[in-house]
Amino acid sequence: xxxxxxxxxxxxxxxxxxxxxxxxxxxxxxxxxxxxxxxxxxxxxxxxxxxxxxxxxxxxxxxxxxxxxxxxxxxxxxxxxxxxxxxxxxxxxxxxxxxxxxxxxxxxxxxxxxxxxxxxxxxxxxxxxxxx
Numbered sequence: 446x447x448x449x450x451x452x453x454x455x456x457x458x459x460x461x462x463x464x465x466x467x468x469x470x471x472x473x474x475x476x477x478x479x480x481x482x483x484x485x486x487x488x489x490x491x492x493x494x495x496x497x498x499x500x501x502x503x504x505x506x507x508x509x510x511x512x513x514x515x516x517x518x519x520x521x522x523x524x525x526x527x528x529x530x531x532x533x534x535x536x537x538x539x540x541x542x543x544x545x546x547x548x549x550x551x552x553x554x555x556x557x558x559x560x561x562x563x564x565x566x567x568x569x570x571x572x573x574x575x576x577x
Contacts, residue, residue, distance in 0.1 A: 449512040451505045458501035465494030503562075507569050514570045523572035530567055533560030 468491040476487060533556050540553020 449509055451508045454501055454505045454508070458498045458505065461494050461501065462498035465491045465498060468494060507566050510566050511569045516571055516573050518570060518572050520572045523570070527564075527567060530560050530564040533557070534564060537561075 472487060472491065476484065482488075537553045537555075537557025537560055540549045540556060543549055543553075
């Protein structure tokens with residue numbers, strides 16, 4: 446089970462996250478107030494470090510799920526899960542673009558967000574091959 450977890454990738458993601466959080470605290474101390482506000486690249490460094498850490502963590506999750514589920518999920522389960530995720534994407538978009546209720550917009554956002562994340566992960570899983 447441990448061999449399925451991309452440990453090196455997660456270590457790099459954790460290191461980048463720590464560097465980004467440290468940069469948020471250190472950069473304002475090293476640069477004067479007006480210079481820091483005008484230097485876009487300097488302000489972007491913590492954001493980029495934290496963003497790349499989040500991306501690497503998501504990639505690590507995809508690798509873990511793929512290593513765990515490839516050729517282990519039957520076609521009978523694979524297709525309905527895929528259809529549910531696609532339906533969630535459609536319902537989320539409809540919920541976000543309807544003009545009547547704000548609560549449906551909020552729910553639609555979360556449905557769309559989690560359906561998209563789930564579909565991104567599920568699209569990397571291969572169903573069990575049928576023996577001929």
